[in-house]
Amino acid sequence: EAGVAQSPRYKIIEKRQSVAFWCNPISGHATLYWYQQILGQGPKLLIQFQNNGVVDDSQLPKDRFSAERLKGVDSTLKIQPAKLEDSAVYLCASSLEWDSRSKNIQYFGAGTRLSVL
Amino acid sequence: TQLLEQSPQFLSIQEGENLTVYCNSSSVFSSLQWYRQEPGEGPVLLVTVVTGGEVKKLKRLTFQFGDARKDSSLHITAAQPGDTGLYLCARGSTLGRLYFGRGTQLTVWP
Numbered sequence: 001e002a003g004v005a006q007s008p009r010y011k012i013i014e015k016r017q018s019v020a021f022w023c024n025p026i027s028g029h030a031t032l033y034w035y036q037q038i039l040g041q042g043p044k045l046l047i048q049f050q051n052n053g054v055v056d057d058s059q060l061p062k063d064r065f066s067a068e069r070l071k072g073v074d075s076t077l078k079i080q081p082a083k084l085e086d087s088a089v090y091l092c093a094s095s096l097e098w099d100s101r102s103k104n105i106q107y108f109g110a111g112t113r114l115s116v117l
Numbered sequence: 118t119q120l121l122e123q124s125p126q127f128l129s130i131q132e133g134e135n136l137t138v139y140c141n142s143s144s145v146f147s148s149l150q151w152y153r154q155e156p157g158e159g160p161v162l163l164v165t166v167v168t169g170g171e172v173k174k175l176k177r178l179t180f181q182f183g184d185a186r187k188d189s190s191l192h193i194t195a196a197q198p199g200d201t202g203l204y205l206c207a208r209g210s211t212l213g214r215l216y217f218g219r220g221t222q223l224t225v226w227p
Binding site: 004031033040041042043044045048055056091093095105106107108109110111 | 220
């Protein structure tokens with residue numbers, strides 16, 4: 001079974017430029033998550049999708065970050081314009097379907113490492 | 118604000134030594150997960166603990182959930198270089214999102 005695919009693996013941009021990340025979840029997984037992991041910290045949720053609908057985007061800096069999952073499968077996360085503090089690893093994760101009774105097992109991609117200069 | 122406090126933040130040991138890392142919270146949680154993250158990779162789930170006082174073993178790794186369900190520990194026996202990585206604890210929420218601690222960065226030297 002293929003895992004969560006993310007691209008690119010690395011990206012270096014200058015501040016105020018735009019950048020986009022792509023994620024393809026495990027086939028059949030209805031729930032998709034984007035996390036930001038700053039060096040020395042644990043991952044922090046940015047946005048959660050259930051199929052093509054947003055479940056939780058309370059921690060997404062909406063003035064510069066946007067995300068979509070139009071067909072309920074793959075997803076893109078965009079930053080425009082980027083700031084120095086956006087340097088981090090952006091992780092995508094997916095799970096079968098969120099259920100309050102389930103153990104909510106999330107499978108993570110390898111991430112995209114973003115450096116903003 | 119970190120809802121989960123992990124300690125120590127860094128741990129560097131020799132192969133063959135034993136170690137314990139901790140995950141603490143002031144809140145009660147219904148379940149807790151432990152992940153390991155290797156350099157350049159995403160976190161990989163090791164175990165989920167649900168019941169207070171529960172102990173789970175995964176080869177040389179022993180996970181314990183506190184009786185009050187506010188803390189958890191991970192003990193590694195006879196550590197090996199392949200155990201090197203960032204160990205993260207995480208708790209779930211009613212909407213499914215995970216809240217992670219800062220992690221313990223473990224380095225095991227041959």
